[in-house]
Amino acid sequence: MYNPMTPAPTPVSAWVRAARRLKADGDQHGLMLHIENPIGFVAGEDEIVCEVDAFLRDHDKCGVSTVANTIFPAALDRGDGIAALTERYMQVYERRMHRQGEWGRYFQRMVAWPKGSGKNAGTVNQLAENIASLRAMRSGEAKFFGNVTEIALFDPARDLRKKMNRQCLSFIELKPERNGNSWRLSMMAVYRNHYYVQRTLGNLIGLGRLLAFIANEAGFEVGSLTIQSTHACLDPDLQRGEVFELISACADPAAVTAMPDRNNVQHLASA
Template sequence: MYLAIPSQPDCATAWREGLRAVLKEGGEAHNVILDIADPLAKSTLADPVVSVVDTFLREKDKKPIETVANTIFPNALYRRHGAPAFYDRFMTRVLPAAGKNERWSGYYFERMINVGTATGETVNQLADIIDRLSDPAVTARNKYEFTIFDPNRDATRVSYGGQCLSHGSFKPRKTPNGERLDLTVMYRNHYYVEKLLGNFIGLGRLMAFVAEEAGLQVGSLTIVSTHAVADQPRGEVQKLLAACDQAA
């Protein structure tokens, strides 16, 4: 069982169509497939739709768009310090301020750059992916994975909380205009009002970072939401979509 949404050109449009489709399913759907041709387009508060959604979330006392996006990729930190310096800056300055506990800090980015191994060491998954993508001696095209789900910390009996993004897969793709970097991610659970648009934006920025560091162009973003929810009352979601349609 799946619900495939036709590919959309940008973040704001993909969010509207994804939420609209889940709402038509009664507010809940499984294995929703979303694709964005340009995940960097319409991805800032300067876009009227993004601004409308951000205002709605703030009025509901929910996390604003930029906060959600930053859990996936701290873009301002990268632009300020560059790589690899911003990795250490994140671990020593940002993460302690987040009130990290032993299970979940709230930052997907932490799991991407600081995953534990069986030997007790840690691996920076993003740095390793960039290193291999940048190496002309590496011919593999299908081994650029990163994991977020940790069975030792995340397989609990608690109903809520913890990570929702589980896995990501980067793919370099040859095109007539050069090599592009695509990204496919899987969510175990997805709140389409509170989180989806911010997730789109954060993932697009993550793609831009990896592509820039590896000397590639940004490609398309595909998200598989194994469980998707329109997580606000139906009437309010309809009004939000109407406001976004008007803004667009």
């Protein structure tokens, strides 16, 4: 169950390399990706995002940006903090998203985790609590701990009884690091299952954006992103030949292009 890929410089590069491995070797258990720059991209990678997005839309699947937004709703972020972002998101959620069933509700679980089963039990904003904790550590108001910052996505009360259409992202761990005056925040995410064409590229982009948001809110630099898929596969509900053609058409620009300086990083395209 330990099946690591060579570290990749960007989310798109990580996706291309892992998708090619699945194409060559079939389903993988314990597949681990490590991305050195979770919000970066090199020339040519935005074209890959657009190509995957067009393929998904042509097959009546959710596009890359839709999947990314289930993890971090970038279009709602105005740079005014987690409380304002949560308020805007929950307004949209109450109008539309609760009608879609459980899929697409990762961010809702992050900012409105139920405290209990009662109607008036209230909720916990996991992101706000973690950001406050990280800020306190960063400022010296609280003792530094590198192993206490986590976000739960799997809920036994909601998820154990379902065998189909369950959440795939189960858990996120945030890892703050300090080195003198340098403060860095990395992330590890665990998936119970990953459809690599329909979900994984959008997941990687969304996780990178989520990490960048939390780091910025807490006063940290963006660190690395690690993803473990306890099961990873090429989507069984898509034609295998068409999937193979898509993966073959997506070369890895990062294999021949130097990464941009982290201080001058560009953000991934949202197709």
